[in-house]
Amino acid sequence: MSPAAKNGLMLAVLVLALVGAAFFFKRSGTERTYPDDPTLATQWVCVKCGKHYSLTPSQYKAWLDSKDKVRRDPNFSGRIVVFWCDDCREFQVVRAKVDRATGKWLPTSDAAGNPIPVNADAGKTEGQ
Numbered sequence: 001m002s003p004a005a006k007n008g009l010m011l012a013v014l015v016l017a018l019v020g021a022a023f024f025f026k027r028s029g030t031e032r033t034y035p036d037d038p039t040l041a042t043q044w045v046c047v048k049c050g051k052h053y054s055l056t057p058s059q060y061k062a063w064l065d066s067k068d069k070v071r072r073d074p075n076f077s078g079r080i081v082v083f084w085c086d087d088c089r090e091f092q093v094v095r096a097k098v099d100r101a102t103g104k105w106l107p108t109s110d111a112a113g114n115p116i117p118v119n120a121d122a123g124k125t126e127g128q
């Protein structure tokens, strides 16, 4: 193989690698999907009235991207997502964990975004 052919081949390999990398990054950036699949739904509960919300990934994304469904005030850390409750007309809806034993929907944070530790005892101490 002549040096020129060798260089040409190296260049072709390099270009292919770059195109492949660009394609990969573009793909991974846009491939994230939010299916409207109830089996993938996450549980959310209103801290104030206890209303349950099951959000499919596409509903969650729609709320997250909306201007009025998700809490975005300057005093809020924003690390924990708090959604709008239609019944209370307030930002009170937080991620819930469903207790398998009792079937209760337990909030994992308060409306201010402070995490609430959820454990097996949470159901027992409730209502005391």
Ligand SMILES: [Zn+2]
Residues within 6 Å of the ligand: 046, 047, 048, 049, 050, 051, 085, 086, 087, 088, 089, 092
């Ligand atoms: Zn509510």
